[in-house]
Amino acid sequence: MNTATLTKLDVTQVRADFPILETVVNGRPLVYLDNGATSQKPLSVIRSQDDYYRSSNANVHRGVHHLSQIATRQFDLAREKVRVLLNARHAHEVIFTAGCTASINLVVQAWGRLNVKAGDEILVSTMEHHSNIVSWQLLAEQVGATVRPIPITDEGEIELDTYRSMLSERTKVVGIVHVSNSLGTVNPVKQMIEWAHAVGAVVLVDGAQAAPHMRIDVQAVDADFYTLSCHKMFAPTGIGVLYGKESLLDEMPPYQGGGDMINTVSFNGTTYAKLPFKFEAGTPNIAGVIGLGAAVDYLASIGQQLSKGDTATMAENLDAAFAWIEHHEAGLTKYGMKALADIPGVRLTGTSPHKAGILAFTLDVVHPHDIGTVLDSQGIAIRAGHHCCMPLMTRLGVPATARASLALYNTREEIDRLVSAVEIVREMFT
Amino acid sequence: MNTATLTKLDVTQVRADFPILETVVNGRPLVYLDNGATSQKPLSVIRSQDDYYRSSNANVHRGVHHLSQIATRQFDLAREKVRVLLNARHAHEVIFTAGCTASINLVVQAWGRLNVKAGDEILVSTMEHHSNIVSWQLLAEQVGATVRPIPITDEGEIELDTYRSMLSERTKVVGIVHVSNSLGTVNPVKQMIEWAHAVGAVVLVDGAQAAPHMRIDVQAVDADFYTLSCHKMFAPTGIGVLYGKESLLDEMPPYQGGGDMINTVSFNGTTYAKLPFKFEAGTPNIAGVIGLGAAVDYLASIGQQLSKGDTATMAENLDAAFAWIEHHEAGLTKYGMKALADIPGVRLTGTSPHKAGILAFTLDVVHPHDIGTVLDSQGIAIRAGHHCCMPLMTRLGVPATARASLALYNTREEIDRLVSAVEIVREMFT
Amino acid sequence: MSVELRELYQEVILDHNKHPRNRGKLEEPTNSAEGHNPLCGDNVTVYVHTKEGRVEGISFEGSGCAISTASASMMTEAIKGKTLAEIEAMFREFQKMVTATGEAEEHPDFGDLEVLAGVREYPVRIKCATLPWHTLHAALQGAEAKVSTE
Amino acid sequence: MSVELRELYQEVILDHNKHPRNRGKLEEPTNSAEGHNPLCGDNVTVYVHTKEGRVEGISFEGSGCAISTASASMMTEAIKGKTLAEIEAMFREFQKMVTATGEAEEHPDFGDLEVLAGVREYPVRIKCATLPWHTLHAALQGAEAKVSTE
Numbered sequence A, B: 001m002n003t004a005t006l007t008k009l010d011v012t013q014v015r016a017d018f019p020i021l022e023t024v025v026n027g028r029p030l031v032y033l034d035n036g037a038t039s040q041k042p043l044s045v046i047r048s049q050d051d052y053y054r055s056s057n058a059n060v061h062r063g064v065h066h067l068s069q070i071a072t073r074q075f076d077l078a079r080e081k082v083r084v085l086l087n088a089r090h091a092h093e094v095i096f097t098a099g100c101t102a103s104i105n106l107v108v109q110a111w112g113r114l115n116v117k118a119g120d121e122i123l124v125s126t127m128e129h130h131s132n133i134v135s136w137q138l139l140a141e142q143v144g145a146t147v148r149p150i151p152i153t154d155e156g157e158i159e160l161d162t163y164r165s166m167l168s169e170r171t172k173v174v175g176i177v178h179v180s181n182s183l184g185t186v187n188p189v190k191q192m193i194e195w196a197h198a199v200g201a202v203v204l205v206d207g208a209q210a211a212p213h214m215r216i217d218v219q220a221v222d223a224d225f226y227t228l229s230c231h232k233m234f235a236p237t238g239i240g241v242l243y244g245k246e247s248l249l250d251e252m253p254p255y256q257g258g259g260d261m262i263n264t265v266s267f268n269g270t271t272y273a274k275l276p277f278k279f280e281a282g283t284p285n286i287a288g289v290i291g292l293g294a295a296v297d298y299l300a301s302i303g304q305q306l307s308k309g310d311t312a313t314m315a316e317n318l319d320a321a322f323a324w325i326e327h328h329e330a331g332l333t334k335y336g337m338k339a340l341a342d343i344p345g346v347r348l349t350g351t352s353p354h355k356a357g358i359l360a361f362t363l364d365v366v367h368p369h370d371i372g373t374v375l376d377s378q379g380i381a382i383r384a385g386h387h388c389c390m391p392l393m394t395r396l397g398v399p400a401t402a403r404a405s406l407a408l409y410n411t412r413e414e415i416d417r418l419v420s421a422v423e424i425v426r427e428m429f430t
Numbered sequence C, D: 001m002s003v004e005l006r007e008l009y010q011e012v013i014l015d016h017n018k019h020p021r022n023r024g025k026l027e028e029p030t031n032s033a034e035g036h037n038p039l040c041g042d043n044v045t046v047y048v049h050t051k052e053g054r055v056e057g058i059s060f061e062g063s064g065c066a067i068s069t070a071s072a073s074m075m076t077e078a079i080k081g082k083t084l085a086e087i088e089a090m091f092r093e094f095q096k097m098v099t100a101t102g103e104a105e106e107h108p109d110f111g112d113l114e115v116l117a118g119v120r121e122y123p124v125r126i127k128c129a130t131l132p133w134h135t136l137h138a139a140l141q142g143a144e145a146k147v148s149t150e
């Protein structure tokens, strides 16, 4: 997509879709730069919840009545939309869960207990979020396997050669974050998967921080499992996605027992439902799933404003939307990195050229926690802490970092306010 | 509470709080009698979602910024409200999950794997929902234990003598539904728990269908674990509660690994957070939890309209609310049971005098599925099927039943419409 | 009663429901299969006797709603004596008929089966109508298959 | 800068943060404990030397924000020479001070510690201020305890 097309959409139009961005905090207009923790929601997603509860709330799948049919139709449509978002082969490879953490734990337990044995190795990178470490540690303890960290460079990239040399027949599974929530690094998952497959290992890609920023294609990278944290990608809280290859999901036992995941139940033996239901025990987060559908629609609508209009498919609209988002956010990231680096005492954490959405840093004499509080007093929301990446903090030799994380609605003016607020912090503490 | 006080609140006032009840289905005002599947939501709960996403959406617990602080405060308040609802001793005994099914599976895996060994017995009643059967079957298969069904009578009550005789040293755990979703039977859980404790067994009470209908007191019945399905009790979808005794929860290993459930993480070993966080890995369903808080507030507000007003505590208001609800629903149940029984060919399923919220039946020549479709054409939403209770259906000797399930906003006029519609069905098919 | 509901529960359907044809177990089936709809609990077993590529005998058993019972009953009448290829084609046509979103087309061979077109207005009931056909299909594929419409 | 923020980061606090008193490891501690705030990663170790019911020596180590560092630093100054009972009472008073929702009261013994009252406007920062105190408390209870403010 050429630049002329990309300029057809201005960020102020996007901002108008997010009501919360009007908020005033401590007397200043809110600058929301905590998108890595959770994104804000467009009006269409907020309305989808309201509409659902006012006019079609009912349990799905089992009801012959009117409301249940409407709810079921919307619910099923959302699955197809997510299939398009991920370019999965089949809609039934899309499993709805309670969140990215739940998705990862599902794989770890249902796939892991079947396939990981004593003596086997599980590789996860040093920059993983706790969800992609602790869940494997729990499994490793249960079955007697080992979790080995894949080292990273000072710039915050995977040490690819080391990774390759760590792969062996003992490697049963690799857990790798697509985009690091602490560094912003975009990892070369396609290459990493190819190498892992060569030794017969399965790869789980944690896409929590990728999905809001880039077009995903699970088939192109050949991911075995791919997980989403939907509240980080403009959808409601309490909903996640697990994509898994049909063949892998088919062989896995159920993770949880309950309604909807069975075929027949008796005290003499129970048989399980087909995909995706086998892994969706109990009443799902119906409103959340419908809101997720609305979030994908919202992303597609961004693309529609840029592309040929009504004749474009949802996939094409998503292509266009993410072209715009990547372009917009790359500009902000470059601009912000430069401006922050110019502040004396600032150390940027995560300086890979392959980066998306994250501006993380430390400031010599000031603890990130204090940075966060002072910025908040200026109406600027960032996050300070270990970002659920303690092993990474240890590797970086810092107790914590300050992290500004972007979304499609952020602006240069907001980056400017961030930068001058950090300068104020510096003055205050020196 | 005396009848004079109870009549201070009319059901029409309650109905006005639920916007969806205005819906017209197939040209007739909606009669929503599928509350056992999911309840409708009062305006205050719907608004809580809207407000949250428009003015305080942020991730909880880890943020120093304004929005995160507001979200965290509302989130924490909800936990305290649920503590009052259940009369738990401590707020940290209240764990938020993705649903009742998730709550049960958490206990089964985290408590069960620690405590249930080969040769042990797990007792669950024949009237359990699949979630309280299949989850235990999965565990039993993993550890080599046995799941034994507690038989029931033709009226749909637990065979108490048989139950007592089944209890032994081998019994490690008993799973029992507080109120059956298919029969409406209110089980004598206090007595059953006392007997189970006498042999050293732990008891999980599935309170999914109790919470919308009656005041719960986990300490009075001495439940070890108690689970709620919040979407069935006027809260949003995608949220459940697990109550567990502190001592039991403390000894259990985590169920899922991820953010928020840790103290420190390293590749040399990880330590876990305290209750309740140990069992709340990942970003919770923040909007859902806040909506659950709003649902408890709503119930309390019902009580406030009946009681002394502003000076009453939330617990007192809930007492009053459930006195009204029980009185109101008992009237409807009695009225409906009689009217349905008068229709030739109708067989009521679940005729225990201890009953809450459920009117289930079969009609000689007509399959429940056809009843459901014909009723829907009259704007009446009921459920037809096995209600996730296949073993119960087998016991009753029916493939399925038709189930009308009540909530506080249902009326006699709605029961009248149900009854005359069933009469139409009968004529149609004979 | 609405027009759609009358379309769904036409006299012919109610009649097949009350008096199902070819119900029971076939003496010496060459093929059979069991079908199950876990959402509503309907289940059906279809028995067939094939000879030289033709279905010479067919029957069904099971419990289900009026739609699935009538569909099974009518199916047994419609396919008796037909070749496997003809049945395969009918199966596909039937699926199209009950899911078509546009106007109904005429299906020369269908006879009574046409009346089941009414289910297309009732998405959750479509599986009731197709369950016997899926089960027949499985039976003819050989293998003592278990079919589930979920 | 807002009034509340100025209240939070008073000169005294910034000074203690820049030049923490009694930082380092005590030579021969009789008691010590490690404290940790998993939410923000602050951690502190408190070493004490007690003799005849009095704290004769105290120091701390660790990494944390300005609030927790200043709080630890001021705490070490305030309690040196105090009896265990006095310290216990101060701990309780301190907790009250930083969480009080009404007007601040005067605390005769507190001296500089008073300046930490500003955190009460910052709910998430209260734990930063109390972490050193909880850790001290644990150290004095004996046992090489690990404290976590979660």
Ligand SMILES: Cc1ncc(COP(=O)(O)O)c(C=O)c1O
Pocket (backbone or CB within 6 Å): A259, A281, A282, A283, A284, B036, B037, B099, B100, B101, B102, B129, B131, B177, B179, B180, B181, B206, B208, B209, B229, B230, B231, B388
């Ligand atoms: C008695 C009972 N237990 C458990 C459940 C499962 O609840 P959920 O589907 O919300 O997880 C239900 C609801 O279907 C129920 O009625």
Ligand SMILES: Cc1ncc(COP(=O)(O)O)c(C=O)c1O
Pocket (backbone or CB within 6 Å): A036, A037, A099, A100, A101, A102, A129, A131, A177, A179, A180, A181, A206, A208, A209, A229, A230, A231, A388, B259, B281, B282, B283, B284
């Ligand atoms: C990279 C990464 N993985 C996993 C998660 C966990 O997502 P959730 O908390 O929504 O389950 C997060 C978010 O915190 C994340 O940033």
